[in-house]
Amino acid sequence: MAVSTVYTIQPLNSSCSISTQTKSHLGFNQKHQILFYTKRNITTISRSSNNVSVITTCSAEKPVVIGLAADSGCGKSTFMRRLTSVFGGAAEPPKGGNPDSNTLISDTTTVICLDDYHSLDRNGRKEKGVTALDPRANDFDLMYEQVKAIKDGIPIEKPIYNHVTGLLDPPELIKPPKIFVIEGLHPMYDQRVRDLLDFSIYLDISNEVKFAWKIQRDMAERGHSLESIKASIEARKPDFDAYIDPQKQYADAVIEVLPTQLIPDDNEGKVLRVRLIQKEGVKFFNPVYLFDEGSTISWIPCGRKLTCSYPGIKFSYGPDTYYGQEVSVLEMDGQFDRLDELIYVESHLSNLSTKFYGEVTQQMLKHSDFPGSNNGTGLFQTIIGLKIRDLYEQIVATRAESLQTAKA
Numbered sequence: 051m052a053v054s055t056v057y058t059i060q061p062l063n064s065s066c067s068i069s070t071q072t073k074s075h076l077g078f079n080q081k082h083q084i085l086f087y088t089k090r091n092i093t094t095i096s097r098s099s100n101n102v103s104v105i106t107t108c109s110a111e112k113p114v115v116i117g118l119a120a121d122s123g124c125g126k127s128t129f130m131r132r133l134t135s136v137f138g139g140a141a142e143p144p145k146g147g148n149p150d151s152n153t154l155i156s157d158t159t160t161v162i163c164l165d166d167y168h169s170l171d172r173n174g175r176k177e178k179g180v181t182a183l184d185p186r187a188n189d190f191d192l193m194y195e196q197v198k199a200i201k202d203g204i205p206i207e208k209p210i211y212n213h214v215t216g217l218l219d220p221p222e223l224i225k226p227p228k229i230f231v232i233e234g235l236h237p238m239y240d241q242r243v244r245d246l247l248d249f250s251i252y253l254d255i256s257n258e259v260k261f262a263w264k265i266q267r268d269m270a271e272r273g274h275s276l277e278s279i280k281a282s283i284e285a286r287k288p289d290f291d292a293y294i295d296p297q298k299q300y301a302d303a304v305i306e307v308l309p310t311q312l313i314p315d316d317n318e319g320k321v322l323r324v325r326l327i328q329k330e331g332v333k334f335f336n337p338v339y340l341f342d343e344g345s346t347i348s349w350i351p352c353g354r355k356l357t358c359s360y361p362g363i364k365f366s367y368g369p370d371t372y373y374g375q376e377v378s379v380l381e382m383d384g385q386f387d388r389l390d391e392l393i394y395v396e397s398h399l400s401n402l403s404t405k406f407y408g409e410v411t412q413q414m415l416k417h418s419d420f421p422g423s424n425n426g427t428g429l430f431q432t433i434i435g436l437k438i439r440d441l442y443e444q445i446v447a448t449r450a451e452s453l454q455t456a457k458a
């Protein structure tokens with residue numbers, strides 16, 4: 051039967067894309083809808099009384115989109131390695147592609163770096179006197195179109211910003227994965243892109259700690275001078291404050307990294323106080339809690355079951371507000387002496403979204419060589435990785451249910 055009359059459609063769920071093309075040779079079911087199935091998609095056309103003709107295509111396999119925001123050198127790559135590991139398998143640059151690609155692909159995840167949407171290359175920024183953090187140096191229209199295309203299950207030709215040459219290289223093909231992560235300076239800056247995110251994270255590294263990490267990496271590993279590191283941080287600060295930092299108000303989870311409060315006037319930045327700020331009421335995300343959900347708790351676990359050397363470890367948990375929104379905050383100050391004993395702490399945390407007892411500890415032990423594995427940065431990054439896996443599984447299950455309902 052040719053589709054020549056009037057059709058309209060209610061999207062089955064938010065994963066459905068709507069197009070105005072029509073298809074012929076389809077039959078109506080009892081609800082006066084035309085259903086058209088392929089292995090991955092269900093397309094539905096329904097009659098309506100007005101003269102609009104629309105088809106929706108829904109897929110149980112369209113990507114779940116995650117945003118990770120942070121300044122440069124604040125642990126995004128380390129976090130991504132932990133996240134990918136939760137899903138199993140290693141993440142690698144696209145095979146046979148540009149060796150300077152910023153993309154990492156594993157069986158489940160594709161992580162793209164938003165530096166690839168710099169519209170001005172290094173020279174262009176120098177000429178115009180803008181930093182890479184300035185929105186004028188970035189193409190948000192293209193970012194939005196391409197993230198939307200991936201979310202709709204459509205491959206893209208994404209530009210590459212080459213950090214070695216400072217130039218924009220020819221684009222690379224990115225196919226829709228199961229989980230699509232956009233990491234970089236501005237994943238939550240543009241509202242259109244923000245609205246495409248199923249979950250968002252902000253790594254909020256305090257200035258003191260950022261400075262300590264920069265010195266460790268750029269001085270020890272890259273041979274930069276102390277003065278040049280200081281100058282680079284100072285030069286970025288106004289734009290960081292104006293364009294990057296405000297994004298944290300939109301994040302579903304913020305990992306805040308501060309100097310310890312266990313050592314008076316500490317300025318070494320080695321022992322850290324890390325806060326996991328979890329927004330309440332986010333779909334498919336149940337915040338992790340310590341002992342008793344909603345209570346305010348302070349816990350020093352050091353003793354018979356947890357070895358602690360100076361300055362010890364202190365956990366805190368409780369409700370709070372963050373940019374006017376209800377959150378619950380889990381905090382760890384201090385560092386672990388023996389990572390295998392983390393199981394004792396894990397057994398007191400709930401809503402971890404683990405698949406078996408001890409999974410957090412197992413993940414942390416597996417990557418004990420990653421930066422932050424002995425403190426709250428590694429612990430909370432691992433926990434958020436597990437929460438993202440859980441969120442992904444819930445979204446896929448919900449879509450599958452919607453498809454079943456539509457078929458019935």
Ligand SMILES: Nc1ncnc2c1ncn2[C@@H]1O[C@H](COP(=O)(O)OP(=O)(O)OP(=O)(O)O)[C@@H](O)[C@H]1O
Nearest residue numbers: 121122123124125126127128263266267421422427
């Ligand atoms: N949790 C941590 N504890 C201590 N140091 C850390 C931690 N995370 C990152 N670092 C330090 O910061 C450096 C940068 O980390 P990473 O490469 O993960 O950050 P990034 O945000 O991806 O950086 P860039 O955007 O510049 O590539 C590491 O080499 C390490 O020195």
Ligand SMILES: O=C(CO)[C@H](O)[C@H](O)COP(=O)(O)O
Nearest residue numbers: 122165172182213214216235
């Ligand atoms: O803030 C950054 C994000 O990683 C970089 O400084 C920005 O992408 C510019 O890169 P480069 O310094 O290699 O020209």
